[in-house]
Amino acid sequence: MNSHDDTTSQKRNGDALAQERATGTYLVKRGLAEMLRGGVIMDVVTAEHAKIAEDAGAVAVMALERVPADIRRDGGVARMSDPALIEEIQRAVTIPVMAKARIGHFVEAQILQALGVDYIDESEVLTPADEEHHIDKWAFKIPFVCGANNLGEALRRISEGAALIRSKGEAGTGNVVEAVRHIRSITSDIRRLSSADHAELYALAKQHQAPLPLVEEVANTGHLPVPLFCAGGIATPADAALVMQLGAEAVFVGSGIFKSENPSRRAAAIVEATAHYDDPDLLVKVSRGLGEAMSGSEIASLNLKLAERGW
Amino acid sequence: MRIGVLSLQGDVSEHLQMFARLGVSAMEVASPGELSHIDGLVIPGGESTTIYMLAESSGLFEPMTQMIKEGMPVFGTCAGAVLLARRILDGRADQRSCEAMDIAVRRNGFGRQIASFEADLDISVIDKGGAPLRAVFIRAPIVESVGPEVETLATYKDSALTEPTPVLLKQGTMLASSFHPELSNDTRLHQFFVEMVKEGSS
Numbered sequence: 001m002n003s004h005d006d007t008t009s010q011k012r013n014g015d016a017l018a019q020e021r022a023t024g025t026y027l028v029k030r031g032l033a034e035m036l037r038g039g040v041i042m043d044v045v046t047a048e049h050a051k052i053a054e055d056a057g058a059v060a061v062m063a064l065e066r067v068p069a070d071i072r073r074d075g076g077v078a079r080m081s082d083p084a085l086i087e088e089i090q091r092a093v094t095i096p097v098m099a100k101a102r103i104g105h106f107v108e109a110q111i112l113q114a115l116g117v118d119y120i121d122e123s124e125v126l127t128p129a130d131e132e133h134h135i136d137k138w139a140f141k142i143p144f145v146c147g148a149n150n151l152g153e154a155l156r157r158i159s160e161g162a163a164l165i166r167s168k169g170e171a172g173t174g175n176v177v178e179a180v181r182h183i184r185s186i187t188s189d190i191r192r193l194s195s196a197d198h199a200e201l202y203a204l205a206k207q208h209q210a211p212l213p214l215v216e217e218v219a220n221t222g223h224l225p226v227p228l229f230c231a232g233g234i235a236t237p238a239d240a241a242l243v244m245q246l247g248a249e250a251v252f253v254g255s256g257i258f259k260s261e262n263p264s265r266r267a268a269a270i271v272e273a274t275a276h277y278d279d280p281d282l283l284v285k286v287s288r289g290l291g292e293a294m295s296g297s298e299i300a301s302l303n304l305k306l307a308e309r310g311w
Numbered sequence: 312m313r314i315g316v317l318s319l320q321g322d323v324s325e326h327l328q329m330f331a332r333l334g335v336s337a338m339e340v341a342s343p344g345e346l347s348h349i350d351g352l353v354i355p356g357g358e359s360t361t362i363y364m365l366a367e368s369s370g371l372f373e374p375m376t377q378m379i380k381e382g383m384p385v386f387g388t389c390a391g392a393v394l395l396a397r398r399i400l401d402g403r404a405d406q407r408s409c410e411a412m413d414i415a416v417r418r419n420g421f422g423r424q425i426a427s428f429e430a431d432l433d434i435s436v437i438d439k440g441g442a443p444l445r446a447v448f449i450r451a452p453i454v455e456s457v458g459p460e461v462e463t464l465a466t467y468k469d470s471a472l473t474e475p476t477p478v479l480l481k482q483g484t485m486l487a488s489s490f491h492p493e494l495s496n497d498t499r500l501h502q503f504f505v506e507m508v509k510e511g512s513s
Contacts, residue, residue, distance in 0.1 A: 018430065018443075019469050023428045024425075027495075031427065034322040034325065035321055035356050035389070036357075036358070037321060037322060038318075055403075057361045057365065094360065116423050275365050276341065276369070
């Protein structure tokens with residue numbers, strides 16, 4: 001866990017200036033996640049979508065071939081996107097471009113790093129490539145975001161080098177209920193750790209199946225060592241504001257925008273709602289007359305629960 | 312004395328924590344009315360296109376710009392520096408800035424995230440004999456031109472650059488950095504800005 005320490009501080013030896021660039025450090029990786037806080041990251045499948053997202057105020061886009069709702073509908077194996085598509089989207093926008101690799105598929109991650117994407121999402125939305133191991137994310141210079149249903153899973157991903165955690169929710173459903181479940185689970189477990197005495201942390205680390213030093217850090221600081229965003233089922237400005245009020249620091253919106261009647265307006269409204277999540281008057285204003293949201297699904301009706309992927 | 316942090320998008324809390332560590336009162340600013348409670352403003356890091364859009368839609372952009380031009384001390388870090396610049400290069404077509412500081416800034420001039428880095432800066436201009444400052448550059452902008460009234464307080468140069476590039480600039484009551492002093496543990500630049508605000512409000 002030594003790579004965890006922030007190397008940044010004014011204490012240096014003597015006056016020697018370490019002026020050469022240190023790239024891919026943990027602080028540099030986490031730094032980009034900090035810059036995305038309070039923002040909306042939107043799934044896009046074409047350069048045209050990416051432009052719409054950027055114009056609506058997205059802080060980043062997630063380049064993929066199919067939004068989760070279509071992945072669900074089509075079935076089959078979902079993989080990393082075609083590099084040509086990712087490059088087209090990189091050319092289309094000036095904001096950060098993220099892309100997804102399959103869980104454990106470190107070669108897809110190597111390809112995404114070589115493409116120069118800004119963040120890699122090791123994502124349960126794609127079909128896992130390894131049912132035991134996640135990618136060793138310390139081995140990469142590009143930062144990773146990973147999904148988590150609960151605190152233990154979040155801390156395991158952080159121990160593997162993730163620089164950003166998103167609660168998983170249930171992607172492609174337009175149903176916020178799982179997103180709420182997961183963000184609540186993570187934040188309430190953090191509160192429980194904060195009130196535990198030190199002797200209890202050993203058992204709690206075991207219970208969460210998480211490394212003790214990370215459990216101690218969360219207990220001491222009251223938050224994850226990396227930002228916590230929320231994903232999976234956000235379809236309206238109110239959904240975005242809900243998860244923000246529950247403790248998310250930014251939101252990922254997948255199918256919710258481009259599966260709706262008026263993507264451009266809905267996207268801008270979700271950006272406003274995420275920024276001003278505690279202002280009901282503004283939420284009224286931005287929620288008005290947006291057209292149909294994506295239709296969405298009951299969780300009980302799903303054949304495949306994506307959030308169960310990852311370990 | 313109270314300092315506001317523009318709280319629309321970006322790493323607002325890091326700035327607030329810096330001021331808390333210095334024992335300086337600071338507040339979030341997300342609506343025009345809150346501007347009247349502050350003596351100085353920080354525009355944080357984040358996505359400059361998003362911050363601009365939200366500043367415009369919340370009605371903050373015009374009054375904030377006017378107050379900056381009338382001499383309210385302001386500190387822009389990274390995206391904040393982009394928002395202060397007279398000219399933005401490689402911006403979104405409809406993206407505007409306060410056009411307050413006489414610098415031209417190229418967005419993401421240092422490159423994508425793979426090129427983001429940390430490095431030491433010599434800040435002896437503001438802290439004579441002090442240690443170097445560890446600076447974090449995230450998809451950082453490059454300051455491509457600097458007007459005659461702008462003072463360059465720190466530059467960056469490594470073996471990949473032929474010329475030192477300005478990274479910390481001051482023009483009157485305006486301070487801008489292309490890096491993120493709020494991400495390191497070093498409070499010296501925030502202290503420097505607090506002194507600027509004190510001078511402004513005295």
